[in-house]
Amino acid sequence: MPGLDSACIFQPVSSNGWVEGSGWNREKKKVHCFVLLYLSTALPVVTLFNKIKNKFLIRFTLGKDPAKRIIAFWKKNGPDFRYFESAEDPRWIDIFWKEESLFRRLFSRLDLTRTLEIACGAGRHSWQVRGQTGELYLLDSSAGALELARQKFAGTDHVHFIHHPSGNGLPDSITDNSFSSIFSYDAMVHFEKETVRSYLLASFRALRPGGLCLFHYSNYHANPAGPFSANPGWRNYLTQELFTQYFTEAGFTLIETHLTDFSAPQSDAVSLLLKP
Incomplete structure (x- = not known):
């Protein structure tokens, strides 16, 4: 079999x-x-x-490739869970985008001249700021998710889509120093730590000097060797110590970090990083 x-x-x-x-x-x-x-x-x-x-x-x-493990899981199971439909719930969107939200406050600090969203899914987060950005690029490993995003943004000329099936870092077609800001909300919380590291390294390459990177990621310390779907809110294992190690290795300077209660106390973190 x-x-x-x-x-x-x-x-x-x-x-x-x-x-x-x-x-x-x-x-x-x-x-x-x-x-x-x-x-x-x-x-x-x-x-x-x-x-x-x-x-x-x-x-x-x-398998040895952690990115492939996550991609295979979502490719097989994601549509069955109606994930993208449930994620469009206004109550969930409000966590990130209501006026007093921490996530919105941090996002407001980004230079949106040329922005990349990593792991965009069907585009629910970029949709919230579609009228505020210059060139906006949505990247995902799922062709199906990007097709939903294309439908959502139909007729919007300044929005572009990048299919990156490896789910690891950024494609070589993205040139060095090409984005004013990079962000990812409600996606990296599920990624394995090696994958988060790959995105930090690649984002530093792709950002212009002075550009900001805004990542929402897991701060769940338990079950380091187990499947992420066994954890609260499907948070993957990651610690602040590891994340600090990764962004320092990449070359970023930390502006601010906040721990947040999502599926468990302090299960998530969000960090704003500067490329000097």
Whole structure:
């Protein structure tokens, strides 16, 4: 059976496609691949196995490339969870864009002459500032998400789209010192730490001197070796110490950092960084 080089976790899925709450998570059981191989090749139980898989199984592709693990997960499961539809909920948008929001205050400091949004999804964040920017570039690893963004911004001449399927750093087509600002909201919280590092290194290259980088990312310290979907709000493992190490390595200077309570106390962080 293809794709059995994966860890498998059984979790109940609600009618709208979202994983049920933490009660089941505490009872989750990992199933070794050789057991799955046996079940999948035993003809009398093939039908039952497929039914269980379709209703309860979330598979996490293993491999050395952390970006591919995340991309594979969202490519397989994201549409089933109606993620982009739920993310357009005004209550969720308000967390980032209402007048008194910390995220809006930090965003207001950016020079929007030529702006890049990393991991834009269907474009819900850039949509909030579409009338305030000069050239606006939306980048994502998902072709499907970018197609939704293109539909949303149809007829908007100053918005451009970049498909970067590797999900790691920025494409070589983005030239050095080409953006006045780079930001990412509500996406990097799910990324593995190596991927966050790759975006910091690439963003420093792509920013003009004096440009600002604004990243919202995970500050969830627990479960460093486990799947991110087992964590509150699907926050991946990352610490302030690691993030500081990464942006310092890239060459950034820290302007300010704030810890925020999302899925757990201080589960998230947002940092404004300067390229000297």
